[in-house]
Amino acid sequence: MAKQAKFSSRIGVIAATVGSAVGLGNVWRFPAEVQSGGGAVFLLVYIICIFLLGIPVMTAEMALGRGGDSDAVGAFRNVTPRRRGWWMVGALAILSSYLILSFYMVVAGWTFEYLVQSVTGDLYSPVHGQGEEAFLDRMGSYITGTYRPIVMTLFMVAANLFVLLKGVSGGIEKVSNVMMPVLFLLLIVFCGVSLSLPGAGAGLEFFLRPDFSALTPLTVVEALGQSFFSLSLAMGIILTYSSYYPSSTRLTRTAVTVSLLDLLVALMMGVIIFPAVMTFGLSDSNLAGSSLVFVTLPEIFSQMQGTRIWSSLFFLLLTVAAFTSTISLAEVSVAFMQRRGGLSRSKACMAVILPLALLSPACSLSVGPWSGYTICGMTLFDFLDNVTTNIMLPVGGILMCIYLGWVAPKSFLDGQLTNFGAIRSRVVGIIHFIVKWIAPVLIALILVSGFI
Numbered sequence: 001m002a003k004q005a006k007f008s009s010r011i012g013v014i015a016a017t018v019g020s021a022v023g024l025g026n027v028w029r030f031p032a033e034v035q036s037g038g039g040a041v042f043l044l045v046y047i048i049c050i051f052l053l054g055i056p057v058m059t060a061e062m063a064l065g066r067g068g069d070s071d072a073v074g075a076f077r078n079v080t081p082r083r084r085g086w087w088m089v090g091a092l093a094i095l096s097s098y099l100i101l102s103f104y105m106v107v108a109g110w111t112f113e114y115l116v117q118s119v120t121g122d123l124y125s126p127v128h129g130q131g132e133e134a135f136l137d138r139m140g141s142y143i144t145g146t147y148r149p150i151v152m153t154l155f156m157v158a159a160n161l162f163v164l165l166k167g168v169s170g171g172i173e174k175v176s177n178v179m180m181p182v183l184f185l186l187l188i189v190f191c192g193v194s195l196s197l198p199g200a201g202a203g204l205e206f207f208l209r210p211d212f213s214a215l216t217p218l219t220v221v222e223a224l225g226q227s228f229f230s231l232s233l234a235m236g237i238i239l240t241y242s243s244y245y246p247s248s249t250r251l252t253r254t255a256v257t258v259s260l261l262d263l264l265v266a267l268m269m270g271v272i273i274f275p276a277v278m279t280f281g282l283s284d285s286n287l288a289g290s291s292l293v294f295v296t297l298p299e300i301f302s303q304m305q306g307t308r309i310w311s312s313l314f315f316l317l318l319t320v321a322a323f324t325s326t327i328s329l330a331e332v333s334v335a336f337m338q339r340r341g342g343l344s345r346s347k348a349c350m351a352v353i354l355p356l357a358l359l360s361p362a363c364s365l366s367v368g369p370w371s372g373y374t375i376c377g378m379t380l381f382d383f384l385d386n387v388t389t390n391i392m393l394p395v396g397g398i399l400m401c402i403y404l405g406w407v408a409p410k411s412f413l414d415g416q417l418t419n420f421g422a423i424r425s426r427v428v429g430i431i432h433f434i435v436k437w438i439a440p441v442l443i444a445l446i447l448v449s450g451f452i
């Protein structure tokens, strides 16, 4: 079997993993969740979830990945060769990440379309009318269209193939090393712009001053789900990337760094969005889901000086965030095809990416011309979104925690977190306890709430 590829530097390890974690979850989903979860109180619960659940589970998944030294299926087999059935948890993760990728790619295509239209100025052409209504119409007619969204989705599919073919260090790591600094730079610029708006105070108040009367059990469950989604947990992603970590990487420190940077991006998005929304007095209802970035923000940009520049920079930010996440979602399957299927890197990339050239356009069409065909009353797009994030992700998360807490020997975790005694780690016991007792129960809450 070919030797496992590795990231070549510490910066590369962090950049690639942050690139995976920071995605549409931070930029798009998080502000919408804050809005519907009652503002700062959601943020507070979310931060607790990151520390209580996110960081420990990420550390444990990293241990499984690096110690397992393989793809998501192979890792379980290598860590506990005698407990045969557990590889299925890895298989579930691979399937979930692939299904997520199929519709995530479509949204990545939307972000790219908006980038192109911002650069050309088409998005703000007076021909299409002005105001929120006009932007809502434009988004609706764009995403339900037949050809254009498919072309953009296929462009993102091809861009993924291009990077993946270049390999772990020469492709994923290099792209992340360039794109992550760009992303943070853009975020800083936008924070500056937003904070200079007249409504900055009111926006920050909503985002940062908790109103505890808005706290409900649902807030907690939503925050838990968001932390899992945002940190790319239980999808085989962290597991696969950490199999590329050098043996000297300090896992706990890496998990803390990645999680805090992911949280920082979410916080910066809040600092960007809420002052802007307060300043331009847009209706709350439009802060939900996809309309936040594709309707509310264009409307805000249209009222600012330098519309096209700000809009282009913002959609560049969004495209970068989505792109590095799609790469990580795809790499889970590529690694599997390479290790289990014994394929060369290029064949594995083809085998993973080419089917997406059919599956993702099908997802795109399902919100447009094919919206009449439904599964359980939902379009293919919504069905995949719901099944993966509400069922497969939590089920995979519970099983992975049970495996790491109860099935894999504690000495395994200990060995990985201390780099086999080379460094000291005072947190092995805490992480083991959380993964064994707390995380499965909390993740079960996410699962149950999905059915209520």
Ligand code: PFF
Binding pocket: 020, 021, 022, 023, 024, 025, 026, 100, 229, 230, 231, 232, 233, 235, 237, 325, 393
């Ligand atoms: N963590 C990334 C995001 O927040 O967008 C990518 C991602 C990974 C999304 C896993 C969803 C998911 F289930």
